[in-house]
Amino acid sequence: EKEVGSNGQVITLIVSANIGPNGRPPTSTIRQRISLLPSGKGLQFETKLNWSEDRELLKVRFGHNVRSSSLRYHVPFGYVERANHTNTSWEQAQFEVCGHQWASIAEGNCGVAVLNDGRYGYSSERDVIELSLLRSPKAPDDLCDIGEHCVTYAYLIHEGHSHAGLDTIFSSASYLNSGLKEMSMSPLLKAANQLAGPLPFIRVSPSNVHLSSMKPGEDDPTQTVILRVFEAYGSRTSACIDLAPLIQARRYSEGAETRYVVSVDEVDILERTSEWRQEESVNKAEQDKDM
16 A cells, blocks of 8 residues: 655655565554655655564665675764674674664765664664564563554765764754643743744854753752763863853843853762862761761
C-alpha cells in the first residue's frame, strides 16, 4: 500500500507492509510516513509497528558510498569515534555501538548520518549503517517488545565533519528529538510588552557552543538560574551568552534601580561555586590537621 501526498514543495510517502520473518505468514505490520526534513537535506521516517515476533531482531539498514575508516557516534555533550571495520578481535566485539541521537560517517566535505529519537543501538561496516529498532527477547519480560511502537529516525546528508557539517548534524538531531512543548509564557509576555522589538530570550555563540539546559538552582530556585553549556566539536573556543533585556544586569524604572542578575559564577556538577569549594577545602584541611 502506498499513498503519496504533496504540500507545496514537501512530498510525503506513506508505506504499509505486513511481514513474517523467515518465510512465515505475516504476523506483524509496519506503517511508515516518509517525508523531507525541514532542511531538505534528508528523509524522516515516522514508523508505527505492531510487533508480534519472538526473538527476532528488527533493524533498518542504510547503504552509502562514503569511504572512511571510522564513524562518529553521539554521546551526551559530544561524540566518540569507532572503527568502520573488523580487522581485530576487539573491533569484531564492537559489533554494536551505543549512540544517542546520531551516527555519522564522512570523507572530506561530504557525509551521511542516521538520526533517531530513542533507539540507541548502531552497527556499521564499510558501506552500511544499521539502527536496531526492536529485539523481542524473552527475558526479563516474556512479552518484551510485543505490541505497538512508534519510532522516528532520519537519513541525513551533510557537509562532512567540519564545523558546518557538525552544525547540520546537531541541529537536525535536536529538531528530531525536541518536538513541541506546551508551556505558559504569560508572565514573560506581560513583561515583554514593555519592549520595543522582538524578544531574543537567550543567544549562545559561536555555533559549536550549545546550551544543554536552563533550570532553577537547587539550593535557591527563586534567586538563581543554572545554564549548562558545552563545546560540542572538540575544539578550543571562547563563548558568549547574550541574555534578553528583561534579565540583563540592570534596569532603571522611575529613578529606581532593579537588579536582575547580581553575579555570574562557574559551578561544578553539584552547583557549588569556586569560592564555596575553596572554603570546603580549607575546612577539610583544618579537620585533617586536628586529627
